[in-house]
Amino acid sequence: MRVLRWIIGLIIFAAFFYFNFFIYDGELLFKLINVILFSSLLILLRVMFGPTAADRVISVDILGVLIIGMLALIGLFYNESFFMDIGLIWALLSFIATLAFAKILEGRRLDE
Amino acid sequence: MNETIGMVFICIGIAFDFLGVLGLVRLPDVYNRLQAATKCVTFGSMGILFGVFLIQGFSSFGFKALIGIIFIVLTSPTAAHAIARASHRSRIPLCKETIIDKYEEDKELKKEIDLVQEEELKK
16 A cells, blocks of 8 residues: 555656656746646645644645745746735735744634 | 746745655655654745735735735744653644654753752752
8 A cells, every 4th residue: 555655646747746846848947937836736735634633724824935035936937026915915914824824723812 | 027937936835845744645644744844835826826916916915915924934943842742742643654754852950950959948
């Protein structure tokens, strides 16, 4: 069972990297953005199947930090700077939500 | 020249991002996942933003990238520390292979010290 899971995971990762870097015909920035999108897909899997609530909170926090990098790359491709504004606001809201969820996990109220 | 160095920084950052997320998926415990994911993803996003700053130079885009670096450095360890403390206090179990838990010992020691102090106050 353990060996089967390892083999399935390795096949998925190898297929993704092969199709992304050798088959897909696009800009280099889009290939890099695809890696970040694949990473966020893995994060969403952890959000779905995470055993405890803390796993889900960590995953959403990490997703917010990843999105900043992705938006910076998209803005670099289109040569527009307002994508960075979206990233900063996303990171701020993700930070506040993480602190609030940490307080709720600890069992305290929000106004202490 | 600046663009080449910036692309190198961006590639290093994306490699760190991917490895951090791999640790988030693979590791067995909440605390291990936190340790792998937070440090690697923070450093990776810092690398991407620094590469964007090197490519764009001193324009509005570059300064927004610098602001993003400072913001990530300030906020991400704070959030990670808050989640670790909350998950340990809400009794989320550690994984089977864990040998030592210093924070639990510290909490028991603090309870004993508080009891001794209360008795001294009563006297």
